[in-house]
Structure formats: structure tokens, C-alpha cells
Amino acid sequence: MGKRTIMPFGPQHPVLPEPIQLKLVLEDEKVVEAIPAIGYVHRGLEKLAEEKDLNQNIYVVERVCGICSFMHALTYCQGIEELMGVEVPDRARYLRVVWGELHRLHSHHLWLGLLADAFGYESLFMQCWRNRELVMDLMEATAGSRVIISTNIIGGVRRDIDSEQQKYILTNLDKLEEELKKIESAFLDDYTVKKRLVDVGVLSKKEAEEVSCVGPMARASGINTDLRMTGYAAYNELDFEPIVETDGDSYARMKVRLRECYQSIDLLRQVFSKIPEGPISVPVKGFPNGEIVSRVEQPRGEVLYYIKANGTKNLDRLRIRTPTFSNIPALMKILQGADLAEVPLLILTIDPCISCTER
Amino acid sequence: MLSNTREIRIEDLRKEVAEYKFKGYRYVTSSCSDLGEGKFDIIYHFDKDYNLENLRITVEENQVVPSISDIYFAAVLVENEIKDLYGINFEGLLVDYEGKFLITEDVEEAPMRKKPVVKLKKGDNQVG
Numbered sequence: 119m120g121k122r123t124i125m126p127f128g129p130q131h132p133v134l135p136e137p138i139q140l141k142l143v144l145e146d147e148k149v150v151e152a153i154p155a156i157g158y159v160h161r162g163l164e165k166l167a168e169e170k171d172l173n174q175n176i177y178v179v180e181r182v183c184g185i186c187s188f189m190h191a192l193t194y195c196q197g198i199e200e201l202m203g204v205e206v207p208d209r210a211r212y213l214r215v216v217w218g219e220l221h222r223l224h225s226h227h228l229w230l231g232l233l234a235d236a237f238g239y240e241s242l243f244m245q246c247w248r249n250r251e252l253v254m255d256l257m258e259a260t261a262g263s264r265v266i267i268s269t270n271i272i273g274g275v276r277r278d279i280d281s282e283q284q285k286y287i288l289t290n291l292d293k294l295e296e297e298l299k300k301i302e303s304a305f306l307d308d309y310t311v312k313k314r315l316v317d318v319g320v321l322s323k324k325e326a327e328e329v330s331c332v333g334p335m336a337r338a339s340g341i342n343t344d345l346r347m348t349g350y351a352a353y354n355e356l357d358f359e360p361i362v363e364t365d366g367d368s369y370a371r372m373k374v375r376l377r378e379c380y381q382s383i384d385l386l387r388q389v390f391s392k393i394p395e396g397p398i399s400v401p402v403k404g405f406p407n408g409e410i411v412s413r414v415e416q417p418r419g420e421v422l423y424y425i426k427a428n429g430t431k432n433l434d435r436l437r438i439r440t441p442t443f444s445n446i447p448a449l450m451k452i453l454q455g456a457d458l459a460e461v462p463l464l465i466l467t468i469d470p471c472i473s474c475t476e477r
Numbered sequence: 478m479l480s481n482t483r484e485i486r487i488e489d490l491r492k493e494v495a496e497y498k499f500k501g502y503r504y505v506t507s508s509c510s511d512l513g514e515g516k517f518d519i520i521y522h523f524d525k526d527y528n529l530e531n532l533r534i535t536v537e538e539n540q541v542v543p544s545i546s547d548i549y550f551a552a553v554l555v556e557n558e559i560k561d562l563y564g565i566n567f568e569g570l571l572v573d574y575e576g577k578f579l580i581t582e583d584v585e586e587a588p589m590r591k592k593p594v595v596k597l598k599k600g601d602n603q604v605g
Contacts, residue, residue: 153572154554157579165589330504330551348527409479411522411529422522424508435510439555444506447551476579 120146125458129158133462135232136472140465144458152453154446160476167436172198172405175433176270179423182438183474184265185225186416188217190438191270196350197412197425198272204402210274211352212393216287217261217269218351218414219382219389223294224253225417226375226382229469230305233372236463237314242304249297252290259286274399284390291383298379305376315369319452319464322366329447333419334374335468339366345415356388368467375469405429416441418469440474482520482531487542490521493532494545497523502530504549509559511591517563521545536565544569554578562589 123144129137137158143151163182167175179194180187192214199206231246254264260279261267269276279287305311321331326339336343337360344360346353361377363370407429413422419441426435445468452464485493497504502523510518515538523530536542544567546552556567557578564576564587580588 157581160579162588327503328550330549345527411479411531413529420505422506424520424522426510435508437506437508437510439506439508443554444551446554 120148122150127461129155131462133236134465136470138465138470138472138475140453140461142453142458142461147458149453149456149458149461152450154450156446156472156476158476159472163477164436164438168433171431172272172433175436176272177268179436179438180266180268182440182477183471185228185471186221186418186421186474187266187268188221188270189414189416189421191268192218192351193412193414193421193423194425194436195270195272196414197410197423198406198427199402200412201406201408201410201425201427202272202402202404204273204400206274207397207400208352208394209278209396210398212389213275213277213279213398214270214351215353215356215389216279216386217257217267217275219385220253220256220260222417223379223382224250224257225469226379227253229375229417229466230301230372230379233463233466234305236466237311239304239311242301245297245301249294249301252294252297256287256290259283271399273402274397276399278398284393287386288390291386295380295383298376298383302376305372312369314463315372316367318368318460319456319467320365320367321448321452323364325451326366326448329451330444331419331448332444333416333441333469334371334378335419335445335448337361338363338370338374340364343420345413345420348413350414352389355392356385358385368463371467405431418442418471418474419444438477440471440477442468442471442475445470446475479520479531481529482533484533484535487534487536487540490532490534491543491545491548494521494548497530498548501525504545504551505529507552507555507559509563509565509589511563511589513591517565519559519565539566541566541568543567544571546571561587563587564590 125142127142128134128139139155141153142149167178170178176191179190182190227246227250231243234242257267258264261269321339323340326336342360342362361374363374406427409426411424422439424437428434449468502525505522505524508520512518517536519534521532544556553572557574559565561576561579
């Protein structure tokens with residue numbers, strides 16, 4: 119048996135974009151155990167949500183995370199709408215899919231870029247982020263801002279996307295698909311990339327079920343789960359299947375996210391071929407009473423909001439369970455037995471968002 | 478409204494959770510909320526084929542809740558979080574951060590607990 123050492127990894131580390139700390143128990147160069155330590159950037163937003171009123175809370179939850187801000191607002195609004203029995207107009211449901219998928223696209227591109235950077239492919243990283251700019255432009259053109267777009271309201275959406283903008287989005291999507299095809303072979307066929315990703319950090323289907331994995335991480339291990347299949351917003355009227363890979367290694371996780379980019383582009387095209395005319399929101403009066411659970415599939419996986427209302431303008435409780443929080447136990451599992459040199463890449467493959475985890 | 482919810486006793490919690498595991502449910506998370514007057518609600522959410530089932534227990538202040546982290550490993554972080562934010566103790570946690578998971582040593586009380594409301598009458602000294 120080699121010498122055992124405990125090494126703190128993070129919260130500030132050159133390869134980590136997020137402030138997560140892992141206490142790594144090492145035996146020579148092998149990781150025996152990894153214990154996560156979070157709490158460095160905890161902001162107490164759940165407590166804040168109890169003090170703000172119903173509409174102000176939309177802005178609070180949008181700031182849980184910049185990357186998936188729209189989806190947080192969507193989950194919250196859907197929950198409140200269900201509690202109050204509000205019927206959202208059809209056009210608003212389709213528009214929610216548009217912004218939701220744009221968020222997924224830019225999140226996955228960001229992650230692909232970070233992955234390329236982690237294994238030392240700087241030009242590939244730049245290419246991914248340049249492609250992401252195309253999506254950010256769409257966000258700016260349709261909502262006026264690039265990151266926190268604030269288009270959700272209780273009862274629908276705040277902005278419409280007219281036919282001119284739809285054409286602009288479709289042209290940009292064509293461009294994006296073309297660019298994606300160019301970088302695809304670098305990710306899938308390159309010898310160095312395969313060397314770094316294939317058979318690294320394998321999480322079997324059984325293990326993934328044991329640690330309650332969600333999102334692309336679960337789908338890469340062969341679990342067929344995607345909350346969009348439950349049909350929230352307008353997903354029940356669109357034609358798609360969850361993207362599942364069975365290998366469970368880092369390469370499979372990359373493949374799932376890469377293929378999901380194409381899926382999002384396809385979903386957006388479907389939306390624009392079907393989107394109905396009509397109003398984009400309904401006025402909502404009164405306050406909700408009761409409790410509800412609202413769930414949405416974010417780029418990183420399932421997010422769960424538990425909302426408890428009491429008939430006033432304030433909520434009794436707003437509990438936010440984000441996908442990264444759910445995937446950290448899986449990270450603890452895949453780090454066991456890994457080499458120290460693989461640790462940064464393995465942390466990255468769960469697509470960690472500590473901002474989400476420490477809301 | 479929150480459907481598929483059953484209220485159970487704390488003594489039955491581990492048995493019920495083990496049954497969900499046996500049936501192939503995924504543990505999603507637990508939500509805790511303060512009911513006031515030293516009572517807390519903990520709801521355990523389980524999912525199978527997009528169908529959410531919930532178990533609800535009511536915990537008194539200072540009551541110890543059996544941990545389910547040895548049944549579902551994913552509960553480790555959730556239970557530590559509830560312990561930090563609400564000051565509820567869990568027995569048998571696989572990884573116990575001893576109340577220092579999210580908060581630091583200098584935080585004395587559980588931050589998510591409801592503070593007692595003090596009503597001031599007219600003429601009361603509001604300073605201090």
C-alpha cells in the first residue's frame with residue numbers, strides 16, 4: 119500500500135471554472151476517496167424568495183444561474199400557474215420552447231468549449247465559443263439581452279418573436295449546424311481526444327441509478343430519462359426522443375451533449391413550422407394557495423422546485439434542487455480509483471454549476 | 478396541488494424508503510419547510526417513469542430523524558443541507574459534515590428557521 123495523503127483540490131484552482139472544493143484522499147497518484155466541500159459562494163436565495171413577492175421571485179430565481187436562467191424562471195412560473203389553475207396561451211408555450219432550447223444550445227456549446235480547453239485544444243475551445251456567440255446573438259435579437267433574458271412572466275411570456283425574427287433565427291441555426299459539423303469530427307474522431315475521454319470515469323447504469331443521476335450524465339450511462347418527455351410547455355406537440363448512450367464514460371457524456379445540440383436545432387425548426395398565432399400571455403389575478411412540485415429538464419438535467427404558498431403575495435417555502443446538486447454523488451463515485459491527472463476532466467464531465475448548487 | 482403524497486410516521490420512514498428502492502424508484506430529493514412552533518415538514522420525493530411520489534413526515538424540534546443515506550447514497554448531501562439550514566439532526570449519515578456543510582463555524586443558529594415575530598405596540602421603545 120502506498121502512502122496516503124489528503125489533498126485539497128479547489129475552490130480556486132487553475133483548471134476549475136467553478137468554486138468547488140474536493141478533499142481528495144490519495145494513495146500515491148490514485149484517488150481513493152473524494153469528499154466535496156461546498157458553501158464558498160452560498161447566497162441564501164431560498165430565504166430571499168420567502169421575503170420577495172410572487173413576481174419579484176421570478177428575478178430572484180433567474181439569478182440562481184446565468185447559464186440556465188430562463189429555465190429557472192420557467193420552472194417557477196409553471197409551478198405558480200399550475201397552483202392557480204392558469205391556462206397559458208398556445209403561442210406562449212411554443213415561445214417558451216424556443217428560449218429553452220436556445221439556452222440548452224448555448225450551455226452545451228459552452229461546455230464543449232471548456233472540455234476542449236481541459237484537454238488542451240485551445241483552438242477547438244475558441245471555435246466552440248465562437249459558435250456559441252451565434253446563439254447569444256439570437257438571444258439578444260429576441261429578448262434584448264444575452265444572458266439573463268427575463269422573458270417569462272406568470273401567465274405567459276413578455277415578448278413575441280415575429281416572422282422577421284423567426285427567419286433570422288432559422289438562418290443562424292443553419293449556420294450553427296454547419297459550424298457544428300466542422301468541429302464534430304475533432305471531438306469524435308481525434309486520437310488525442312479519444313485517448314483522454316474513452317474509458318475514463320466510467321459510471322455503469324446500475325451505479326448511475328444508485329446515485330440518482332440526472333440529465334446527460336444519466337443518459338450517457340444508458341438511463342432513458344428526459345423530463346421534456348413529460349410534455350411541459352409545448353414539448354408534447356413536438357417529435358423527439360431522449361438521446362441515450364450506453365458506455366457511461368467521459369466520451370459518452372460528450373457524445374450525448376454533442377448530439378443534443380443537433381436535437382435542439384431540430385426542435386427549434388419544428389417549433390417555427392408549427393407555432394400558432396394568438397396572444398402571448400393572460401392576466402393573472404389573486405394569489406396561490408397550496409403546495410406543488412414543478413420540474414423541468416435543464417441543459418444539465420432535472421431541476422425541481424417545491425413551492426408552498428399560503429394565499430398571500432409571499433411564499434412559505436421555495437425549495438430549489440438543481441441538477442448539479444444531484445450529480446455530485448455521481449462525481450464522488452467516478453473519482454474513486456481515478457488518477458490525479460484525470461480529476462479536472464472528470465469534474466468537468468458532470469458539467470458542474472456551483473452557482474446553481476449554492477443558490 | 479401536490480399529488481401522490483402520503484403522511485407517514487418517522488418510525489416507518491426507513492421501511493417505506495427501502496420499499497421504494499426495491500420497486501426501482503429514483504430518489505429525487507427531500508424538501509424541508511418550517512411549519513412554525515418548532516415543527517418541520519420533510520417531504521421525500523421519488524420518481525419512476527416521470528411519476529413523482531412523495532412521503533411526508535412531521536418532525537418536532539430536537540427530534541432525531543433516521544438517515545436514508547445508506548439506502549439511497551444520493552441523500553447524503555440533501556440531509557446535510559437540511560441539517561445545516563434547519564438544525565434537524567439525522568442519525569446514521571454516511572458522510573456527516575456536522576452542521577458545517579454550507580455554513581461556517583460562526584453561524585450559531587439555523588438560518589432557514591422562522592424567526593419569532595415580535596409585535597410592537599404603540600409607544601413601545603423600538604430602539605434596542
